[in-house]
Structures are given as C-alpha cells and as structure tokens.
Amino acid sequence: MKIDDTVSRVLASGNLTSGQRLSITVDKVIGTLHILTNSSDAVLGVFSEAVPRRSAFEVLESTSAFVKDQVTPDLLAGATKEGDLDRFCKEKFRDICTKHRNLGSDKMSKIGVKIEEVKMVVEQNINRVLQNAEDLEAVETKSEILRQDAQQFQRRGENIKRALWWRNFKLKCTIGLLIAVVLCYIFIPIISKQM
Numbered sequence: 001m002k003i004d005d006t007v008s009r010v011l012a013s014g015n016l017t018s019g020q021r022l023s024i025t026v027d028k029v030i031g032t033l034h035i036l037t038n039s040s041d042a043v044l045g046v047f048s049e050a051v052p053r054r055s056a057f058e059v060l061e062s063t064s065a066f067v068k069d070q071v072t073p074d075l076l077a078g079a080t081k082e083g084d085l086d087r088f089c090k091e092k093f094r095d096i097c098t099k100h101r102n103l104g105s106d107k108m109s110k111i112g113v114k115i116e117e118v119k120m121v122v123e124q125n126i127n128r129v130l131q132n133a134e135d136l137e138a139v140e141t142k143s144e145i146l147r148q149d150a151q152q153f154q155r156r157g158e159n160i161k162r163a164l165w166w167r168n169f170k171l172k173c174t175i176g177l178l179i180a181v182v183l184c185y186i187f188i189p190i191i192s193k194q195m
Contacts, residue, residue, distance in 0.1 A: 002026055006033055007044060016042060023053055023120060036060040041067075052109055053116035055100060062096045 006026050010016070010033075022035040028049065034056040036043045043064045047056040070092065071085070079085050 002030060010035065011042075021057055023056075025049070032056070034060060036064060038064065043067075050110075050113065052112040053120065054112065055109070059096060059100045062099070063093070066092050066096065 006024060010022070010024065016022070016035065016037050018037055018039045020035070020037045022037075024033045024035075025031075026033055026046070031046050031048045032051075032053075034045050034047060034053070036057055041064065043060045045056060045060050045063070047059075071089070075085070075088065
C-alpha cells in the first residue's frame with residue numbers, strides 16, 4: 001500500500017522533530033498525509049486534497065488533545081485485545097469529524113486550500129534556499145582548504161626546486177673540480193719536463 005510505505009519512510013527517516021507540521025501528497029486518489037508532532041507523540045491523518053492544510057492540522061490537534069486528556073494509562077492498561085478502545089474513542093472521533101466535516105465545501109475553503117498550497121511551496125523553496133546556503137558554505141570551506149593546500153604545495157615545490165638546483169650545482173662543481181684535477185695530473189708533469 002502506498003500510504004503504508006509513505007508513513008514507514010517518513011518515520012524511518014528520523015527527520016521528524018517536535019512541533020513539526022508535515023504534509024505529503026501521497027496521490028490524487030488517496031489524498032494528503034498530514035503529520036503533527038509534539039514533544040511526546042506524533043498524530044497522522046490522511047485527508048482529501050480538498051481539505052485545507054490548516055483545517056487538517058486543526059483536526060489533528062483536536063485528536064491529539066483528546067488522546068492526551070482522555071486516554072489515560074489505566075484505560076490503555078484495561079485494553080487487552082484489539083478493538084477494546086473502539087467504543088470509547090469512536091464517539092469522540094465522530095464528534096471531531098462532524099465539527100470539521102465540511103472543510104472543503106465552500107469557496108473560502110477552496111481559496112484557503114490554494115493559499116495553503118502556495119504557503120507549502122514557499123516553505124519548500126525557503127528550505128531549498130537554506131539547504132543551498134549550507135551547501136555553498138561547505139563548498140567555500142572546501143575551496144579555502146584547497147587554496148591553502150595549493151599554497152603549501154607551491155612552497156614545497158619551490159623548496160624542492162631550490163634543493164635540486166643546489167644539488168645540481170654541487171654535482172657540476174664536483175665534476176669541474178675532478179676534471180681540473182685530472183688535467184692538472186696530466187699537464188703538470190708535461191709542463192715540468194719542458195722547464
């Protein structure tokens with residue numbers, strides 16, 4: 001199921017933080033998954049695309065408040081099998097849904113949906129800009145490190161070039177001295193015989 005996969009991926013991502021409101025469009029048939037988080041829990045709901053984002057989160061907030069206020073640890077401990085809480089919760093959930101039933105039916109709600117969609121796009125764009133700024137900072141940091149490495153490489157290259165020049169100079173001097181000694185060895189006896 002698409003919704004199960006979407007919920008599993010979102011929960012497994014580890015990106016949910018306290019006080020977050022997240023909306024994910026699953027598809028046109030299923031609708032939009034809305035997630036409301038607070039310090040102790042997360043409330044998830046799937047709503048039609050016609051339901052404004054703000055209204056969907058109002059339903060989730062009402063549901064979260066109901067669970068916090070009326071679903072006590074004793075009530076949970078008394079539920080020993082699946083469906084034990086159905087009777088208790090069904091009426092309250094029905095009241096919450098009735099209160100918010102016609103969320104997308106009038107023109108104002110449709111305009112609200114459009115506004116919420118635009119707000120969501122703006123939020124996504126702001127998040128992208130912030131991510132790009134972080135990426136840019138990382139690139140600037142790496143380029144600064146590369147520049148420093150290049151300077152250090154250049155200094156080392158100059159030191160090596162200087163060391164090789166001195167080694168070459170010493171080698172030439174040694175060869176020149178050796179040739180001078182050999183020539184002296186050859187020519188000094190000849191010159192001293194002629195004198």
